[in-house]
Structure formats: C-alpha cells, structure tokens
Amino acid sequence: MSTASADKRKGSPGQQDDDPQAQGRKRLRSSxxxxxxxxxxxxxxxxxxxxxxxxxxxxxxxxxxxxxxPNLTLSMETLRLDGHTCREDKLARVFTKRVNRIMRKHSGGVRTFNLSYNYLRSFLDTSYLNRWLEIAVTPGIEEVKLSMPLGRTAVYYEFPCPVLSNGNGNSIRHLHLSRCAFHPTAGLGCLTRLFLLEVRIMGDELGHLLSSSLAMEELCLNSCDKIIRLKISCLLNRFSCLSVFHCKSLEVIENRAPNLCFVRIDGAVEKLPVGDLLQMKRLHMLDYYESDLVHDARSKLPIMPNLETLNLSSAGLMFNTPILAVKFLFLKNLQIDLNDGQTGGFSPSYDYFSLAYFLDACPVLEKFVLGVSQTRVKHELISDGDSNMRRMPGHVHCSVKNVRIMGFCSAKSMVELTCHILENATSLERLTLDAEYDNSSYGDAERSCVGKKGECNPKSRSMIMHAHKGLEVIGKYVLEKVPSTVQLSVKKLCSRCHKIKPKGFRYEYRTTNP
Known part of the structure; x- marks a missing residue:
C-alpha cells in the first residue's frame, strides 16, 4: 500500500503517535x-x-x-507427535483425532495422500480410515500411499477397493500399500507404479490388475506370501522395471512384457522371469540365504545379449567361478557382494582369484566393484616374503577403468586378484581399496562410525585386527605394483573404534595420483 493511502486511513499525525499498536498492525497488513x-x-x-x-x-x-x-502427508513426524512419550494407545487416539480433523475440514482436490501409521502398533479404527480414503480418493488424485502398523500381531486392514471405482481411481499413477489386504476387481487406467509390502493379494488378482493397467511401468513386490504365480501381460508395452523380494510362495514369474529391461530379484537363478530377455539391461540378484549365486550366474544365467549392469549379492561362496565360453558382450558395470552374516557360507577353499574369469567374460567392462563382508578370514593368508603369486598371462582387460574392493583382507587369493587387475587392466584409471565393507563410504577422507548415541557401531576385536592387517598387506604387496597412471585411493579406518592394533607390526600406505 502507498504511504498516502495509509495516511488517509490513519488520520492526523497526532492520532498516529497516540496509537503505535494500530500503526504496527496496519504495517503488518500492508506487508x-x-x-x-x-x-x-x-x-x-x-x-x-x-x-x-x-x-x-x-x-x-x-x-x-x-x-x-493438495498434498497430504500424515505421519507422526508431520503431525509433530514423534517426540511424545505418552502411552501408545493415547498416542494413537491423538493421531486419529488430528487426522480426522484435517480430513473433515478438507475441501477436496487431493493430489497425493500419504498416511503413515506404521510407527504405532495399536489398531486404527477402520471406519475412520475408510472415511479418510473416501474424502481423499476422488477424480484427480495421483498418488496414494498407505502404511499400516508393524508387527506380526497387527490386524491386516482390508483396503476398500470400491473407493477406486466410479472413476475415482482412474487418475492414480502411484499406489503404495504396506501391511494390508488388497483384492482389486478392476484395473487403474493411469497406474504407472505399484509397490506392495506385506500385502495379502492373490496371484490371479494381481495379474488381472496388471493386465487392465496398460500404463504400468514399475512393479515392486516385497514379502507378499500369497502369490504363487506371477503373470505379466504382453499388453504392458511400457512395463520396464520389476522388483521381487522375500515372496516365499512365489514359484514362477511369467513375463510377456516386451520392454522389461531392469529386474531386481532375490532367490535362485531359476526364479528369473521367463520370456523375452532381449531388452534386459540391468539385473540385480540378491540371496543372503543361499550361497554360490556368483557361480550360478556364470553357469546358469540365460542369454541376455544387451545386459549392461549386473549386481550379485550372495551369502558367501562355496565353488570357484567357472571357466565358460559364455560372454556378457555389453556388460559395463559388475558388482559382486559376498556376505557370510546369515549362513557363514564362505568356504576356506574359495578362490577370489577365480573372479578374473568373470572379468574375462566381459570384454567392454568399465567398472568392477567387489564387496566382502565376513566376520573372520577363513582363507589362506599371505605371508611375509611370499613371492609365489599366481599370474594369468594373456588375460587382458582392455576396458576396465574403475575398480573398488570393499572388505579388502589379507587372503592371498584377494591380493593375487588385485595384482592381476593392476597388471592386466590396461585402461585402469582408479583403484579404491577399503579394509572394511562400507557401501556408503566414498572418497579418501577418514570415515566416522559414530551413531546417534555418540558411539561407534559394535565391531569384534578380530574384525578390527583383520582391517589393520588388510592395510598392512596393501602397503607391502599392492602399493609397489600401482602404475603411475593409476590413482590409488585407500580408505582410512575410523580413529575411534579401530584403536586396537595387533602387537608387533606397523603399516604405511599412501595415495598416489597420476
């Protein structure tokens, strides 16, 4: 507002001085x-x-x-209830009361509805929840996310599928349901992404939903134990991403979608979706309850000629990587994670050096990541003065540029694999070595394991000893083999939880730059 118009409304200068509070209020309104x-x-x-x-x-x-x-995200955090210390039943009543007040007074036009009730184990009255969904799910809504209580004793909420009928759900693009029962009877025309976590749904119900949702692009299933057979229709021309984890009853996946290019799945190789795999470009396989996934991937994977990225996570290995003529002609990124936390599946006889045959099978491979998480090293350790290092002359890896090894240890076969890469990867630009398995830590800076309570994550003395021993091995056997054109990056250990060192040895390492 202009000063002249403000003066007319305020009257004389004397009146302005006599009422400073009114002056402040008018300035606030005019802003x-x-x-x-x-x-x-x-x-x-x-x-x-x-x-x-x-x-x-x-x-x-x-x-x-x-x-x-238009965007309703209703959770303990957004309702400022995350810091309350009252009993859970009272907290659930407060949560219900606040959400109910918001929904009753909402005038409509919701685009995203996100209700997260998973931090409370108390059962939410279904009459309230049904009413909230009726208010939110109207023509124009694009995303619905519903997370119900955690715990095995939680009562499964029956999602009211009729709220999706009469055109109300035709605009939904993203549907995310957790810990509820879902029995759809019709498709959703605009649905592109479906995420189901611990949802009770039958395979034929899901297949009917998919075949009637022609815009579908991504499907993620996690712990949906009622599904035995999953069918993906050939009509889903835009379907490109499939993730399936912990579906214990699932026996077979029948894929007929022509453009599926990214699959993330746990379990054996035999569970991979059958059908046209010519478009497959990214494959992530995880199985922390069975070993030998790397061996099976090398010997049993179906032909996927256009595969570019392959991630394998396994519960250790029992058998060495086989020598086969099968090639991954377009594979550019290879990551192998080995973890013995679930089954202790590491075999003392497993030979890390055999992974060189996997590199041989990837003529255009550019990035190789190896992660090894183990409670103790069971393999033959490299000893002082050990000069009997195996070599593979003629096995040249012309395209490898970036190599990262997490959980580098003093196993002789791991040292041999590292030296083999340094000698035969003619295009290598960077080698990163980390004596700990830390998939979230990058760069050369010293890591910090300090959590929210100001304490480091618990580590056994043997793990700390092996980490220091791994750094010593890098200084003795790897450093001298690094060409001047390769940048070596050695990740430092946490200065707080790695103070315990083996008696009688010292290690020195440095980072080299080309």
Whole structure:
C-alpha cells in the first residue's frame, strides 16, 4: 500500500503517535500482497504440510488455502507427535483425532495422500480410515500411499477397493500399500507404479490388475506370501522395471512384457522371469540365504545379449567361478557382494582369484566393484616374503577403468586378484581399496562410525585386527605394483573404534595420483 493511502486511513499525525499498536498492525497488513486467491492457493500448495498448516493459523486466506492443500502427508513426524512419550494407545487416539480433523475440514482436490501409521502398533479404527480414503480418493488424485502398523500381531486392514471405482481411481499413477489386504476387481487406467509390502493379494488378482493397467511401468513386490504365480501381460508395452523380494510362495514369474529391461530379484537363478530377455539391461540378484549365486550366474544365467549392469549379492561362496565360453558382450558395470552374516557360507577353499574369469567374460567392462563382508578370514593368508603369486598371462582387460574392493583382507587369493587387475587392466584409471565393507563410504577422507548415541557401531576385536592387517598387506604387496597412471585411493579406518592394533607390526600406505 502507498504511504498516502495509509495516511488517509490513519488520520492526523497526532492520532498516529497516540496509537503505535494500530500503526504496527496496519504495517503488518500492508506487508501481505493483495493477490488473487487461486495464486495464494498455488503458493501454499508448494509448501510442506506442517508449514502450510502454520500459515493457515495467521490468515483467513491462508486458512482456506490450507484446507484445500493438495498434498497430504500424515505421519507422526508431520503431525509433530514423534517426540511424545505418552502411552501408545493415547498416542494413537491423538493421531486419529488430528487426522480426522484435517480430513473433515478438507475441501477436496487431493493430489497425493500419504498416511503413515506404521510407527504405532495399536489398531486404527477402520471406519475412520475408510472415511479418510473416501474424502481423499476422488477424480484427480495421483498418488496414494498407505502404511499400516508393524508387527506380526497387527490386524491386516482390508483396503476398500470400491473407493477406486466410479472413476475415482482412474487418475492414480502411484499406489503404495504396506501391511494390508488388497483384492482389486478392476484395473487403474493411469497406474504407472505399484509397490506392495506385506500385502495379502492373490496371484490371479494381481495379474488381472496388471493386465487392465496398460500404463504400468514399475512393479515392486516385497514379502507378499500369497502369490504363487506371477503373470505379466504382453499388453504392458511400457512395463520396464520389476522388483521381487522375500515372496516365499512365489514359484514362477511369467513375463510377456516386451520392454522389461531392469529386474531386481532375490532367490535362485531359476526364479528369473521367463520370456523375452532381449531388452534386459540391468539385473540385480540378491540371496543372503543361499550361497554360490556368483557361480550360478556364470553357469546358469540365460542369454541376455544387451545386459549392461549386473549386481550379485550372495551369502558367501562355496565353488570357484567357472571357466565358460559364455560372454556378457555389453556388460559395463559388475558388482559382486559376498556376505557370510546369515549362513557363514564362505568356504576356506574359495578362490577370489577365480573372479578374473568373470572379468574375462566381459570384454567392454568399465567398472568392477567387489564387496566382502565376513566376520573372520577363513582363507589362506599371505605371508611375509611370499613371492609365489599366481599370474594369468594373456588375460587382458582392455576396458576396465574403475575398480573398488570393499572388505579388502589379507587372503592371498584377494591380493593375487588385485595384482592381476593392476597388471592386466590396461585402461585402469582408479583403484579404491577399503579394509572394511562400507557401501556408503566414498572418497579418501577418514570415515566416522559414530551413531546417534555418540558411539561407534559394535565391531569384534578380530574384525578390527583383520582391517589393520588388510592395510598392512596393501602397503607391502599392492602399493609397489600401482602404475603411475593409476590413482590409488585407500580408505582410512575410523580413529575411534579401530584403536586396537595387533602387537608387533606397523603399516604405511599412501595415495598416489597420476
């Protein structure tokens, strides 16, 4: 507002001096731009839910915008209940009361509805939840995410599929359901992403939903134990990503979608989706309850000529990587994670050096990552003065540029594999060695294992000893073999939880730059 118009409303200078509070209130009012209501609605729709609610407390315009906020994320955090220490049953009543007040006063037009009740084990009254879904799921909604209570004793909520009928669910693009029962009777025309976690749904019900949702692009199933056979229709031309984990009853996946290019799956190789695999470009396989996944991937994987990225996570290995004529002609990224935490599946006779045959099978491989997480090293250790190192002359890896080994230990076969890469990867640019298995730690800076309580994650003395021994081995056997054109990066250990060192040895290492 202009100064002249403000002076007319305030009257004489004497009146202005006599009422400073009124002057302050008018200045506050004049600081709010006079914008059309739909513009204010759009501005507040961009705010997170808690900020939009605060704005609704200070202005009538903002209050109407808050009541039509299109993105509703209702959780313990957004409702500011995460710091409460009251009993869980009372906390559940407060949560229900607040959500119910928000939904009753909402004027409609919801685009995203995210209700997260998974931090509370108390059962939520289904009459309230059904009412909230009826308010939220209307034509125009794009995303629905529902997370129900955790725990085996939690009662499964029956998702009311009729709320999706009569055109209400035709605009939903993302549907995320956790810990509930879901029995759809029709497809969702705009559905592109479906995520089901611990959802009770039958295989034929899911197959019917997929075949009627022609825009489907991504499907993720986790712990859906009612599915025995999964069928993916040939009509899903846009379907490109499939993730299946911990579905214990699943026996077979029948894939007929022509453009499936990214698969993440746990279990044996035999569970891979059958059908057209010509478009497969990324494959992630995880099985922490069975060993020999790397061996089977080398010997049993079906032909996928266009595969570019392969990640294998296994519970250790019993058999060495076989020598086969099968090639991964377009594979550029290979990651192998070995973990003995579940079954202790590491065999003392397993030869890390045999992984060189896997590298041989990938003529255009550019990046190789090896992660080994083990409680103790069971393999033959390299000894001082050991010069009997195996070599594979003629096995040249022309395209490998980046190699990272996590959990580097003093096993002789691991040292031989590292030296083999340094000698035969003619395009190698960077080698990163980490004596700990830490998939989230990058760079050369010293790591910190300190958690929220100010304490490091627990580690056994043997693990700490092996980490220091691994660094000593790097200094003795690897450092001298690094060419001047290769950048060596050695990850430092945490200075707090790795203070225990074996008696009688010292190690020195450095980082080299080309």
């Amino acid at each position: 709010v731009p006079d914008l059309p209501k739909d513009i204010w609605h759009h501005i507040l729709s961009l705010l997170p839910l808690p900020d939009a609610a605060r704005a609704g407390c200070v202005s009538q315009t903002f209050r109407s915008s808050w009541r039509s906020h």
